Amino acid sequence: MNSILPIPPVPEDFNQQVMLRAWLAELPAAPVPDNFDAGVVKRTGHGNLWVINSILLAVAIGLGVWLAMAPKVVAVVHVPDVRGSYVDLTRLPPAPHTEQPAINRRPVRKSARQLFGRAGY
């Protein structure tokens, strides 16, 4: 004959267990600080990359500003001192006399036909 198993009694500390679990479940979550994400990013190495990028950017901007504000470059050309080669025009030696036969030669006359050709041709 089957006998029905007796219902086990409620443990003595049942209420306390319930309260304990309720208190545990209601414990407030630890607040996440504002800089939590930034801390993670910094520690993953991206923070260093950001610093390096910032430095490079600052250097680039500084270089640009410096170039923009630098004085214009003027090319200095050496010019020889001409005072040493001063010539006294009153004491120039006479120029040598040379004949120019082409000047004395009589010009060859050309007829109009030679100059302009014949009409009709």
Added chain:
Amino acid sequence: MESMTVKAPSISDEQLLQSFLQGNEKSFQDLMHRYREPILSFVYRFVGDYDDAIDIAQETFIRLYRFGHTFQGEVKFSTWLYTIAANLARTELKRYRRRHGTLLKNVFAKGDDSDSWDIPDEQYRPDERVDSTHISQAVQKALMKVSSSYREMVVMRDIQQLTYEEIAQITGTEMGTVKSRINRGRLQLQEQLRDLYNEVFGIDEEQQ
């Protein structure tokens, strides 16, 4: 109560992780936003020190960032992340014990009634009622007096609301051992909180 359960995300954790592994940094941020509070709370309740908890929680996400590709999908993403956090917290407790010759939990269980974290936050209201704050502090102090192997599982079960199966996976322990440790941890807690029960329910020593 904040638990590990995420409010019906449109994209699953695993999809976010996949997206992150494909180079989308925003997905990493999203994962961090989903889990930073539950992970921080778990570590804080386990380790007992707020600053250490922040450090360990951050380290957990750094591990995710660096070793996310090692996630094989054999367990849920949240279980995997809790495993990292739990391992780091355990390591931290051991390290502190080696350095100082005592348990970290004992340092924070020495009757300091001040609130355990000290950061100004206008929006944060840890407890709306004064007596609730008192209970929270007493429970946290009692937690730190429970053996760490029991405390870890009690925190996962009763605070983080993880399932026994998840706890077994996270801690690499048999299900039976998990249940046994949780029960023992609760009993230790009850013992520690005996005075609080009496205080809250107005039970005199003579009545017990």
